[in-house]
Amino acid sequence: MKIGKFETKNNLFLSPMAGYTDVAMRYLCKKFGAGLTTTEMVSAKGLVYDSEKTKWLLNMSPLEDIKVVQLFGHEPDVFVKAIQNDVLKDFDIIDINMGCPAPKIVKNGEGSFLMTNPKLAYEIVKACVNATTKPITVKMRLGYEKNNAVEFAKVLQSAGASAICVHGRLKTQGYSGKADYEEIAKVKQAVKIPVIANGDVVDKASYQNILEITKADAVSIGRASVGNPHIFADILNLDIPYNKLETIKEQYEMLLKYYDEHFVITTMRKHIVGYIKGKNLSQEIKLKLVTSNDINEIINILNDIFKN
Ligand SMILES: Cc1cc2nc3c(=O)[nH]c(=O)nc-3n(C[C@H](O)[C@H](O)[C@H](O)COP(=O)(O)O)c2cc1C
Secondary structure, eight states: OTTTTEEEEEEEOOOOOOOOHHHHHHHHHHHOOOOOOOEEEEEEEHHHHHHHGGGGGGGOOTTTOOEEEEEEEOOOHHHHHHHHOOOOOOOEEEEEEEOEEEEEEEEHHHHGGGGOOOOHHHHHHHHHHHOOOEEEEEEOSSSSSSSSSSHHHHHHHHTTEEEEEEESGGGGGGOSSOOOHHHHHHHHHHHOOOOEESSSOSHHHHHHHHHHHOOOOOOEEEETTTTOOOOOOOOOOOOOOOOHHHHHHHHHHHHHHHHHHHHHHHHHHHHHHHHHTTTTOHHHHHHHHHHHHOOOOOOOOHHHOOOO
């Protein structure tokens, strides 16, 4: 798929996830075949006013051939200052979050709340498009409380967005129910810019299903990649050797290159929950894995779990 002048290697992408899609996860997903990865959402205001504090989210993995940063905010001028900030100079594409349902985001008029204000969404995209030659893309939902996805997507297109990713749920649905692929299909039919379809893809069958129904240009996977970065190779039939334990160790080691041990342990706990899914483990072992502050102890337990 093409986003501006950037051509992705395939049409299966990693969806941004705050607290998950850090530099190490993106590295692993690229290694196992993801066509495009994006940072977790980064505060545009944070970059403008407190860049030191927000900068740690901007680390890039060596495999990311196309570098995408996702920003959230609600003020066009702040977005412009953020994308003109030197810390974003190495990024190729700027993605704007108009889909996040988290209370602390929507209460500031950001994330999915922007879907209630297409005029402001237009101004944000237009201001960003005018301020840079980099493609501006948007991540959206079907709507806030009611579905306005088609009209909203047309507004984004007219403001100059280079692509949109549509998560097939309303904000008020959070992550409940099922993503509505028919509604994503309507968006795809209504706009000329590339559309990335998103929601509930967990395997090859669901990937084929979302593509067939939506006719989207690409698909992005979020939750199903946590603890399973190899999902991209599985779906795309890529022959890339995968050893779960080695992958977990690689993830630890990479995170330790960038972050302190406390951050690494708390981050890895969330991923380990994904890696051990389906394993029949005692409560005691599970508890140790998510409470231990000793990386060596955690690795020893994982060695035992995955030795067979
Ligand atoms: C823990 C978590 C964090 C997320 N953070 C972001 C984010 O920072 N930016 C964003 O656009 N979407 C975010 N999302 C939404 C996902 O990108 C995706 O749209 C959603 O999970 C649906 O796709 P899935 O069914 O493949 O998980 C997040 C989702 C989860 C579960």
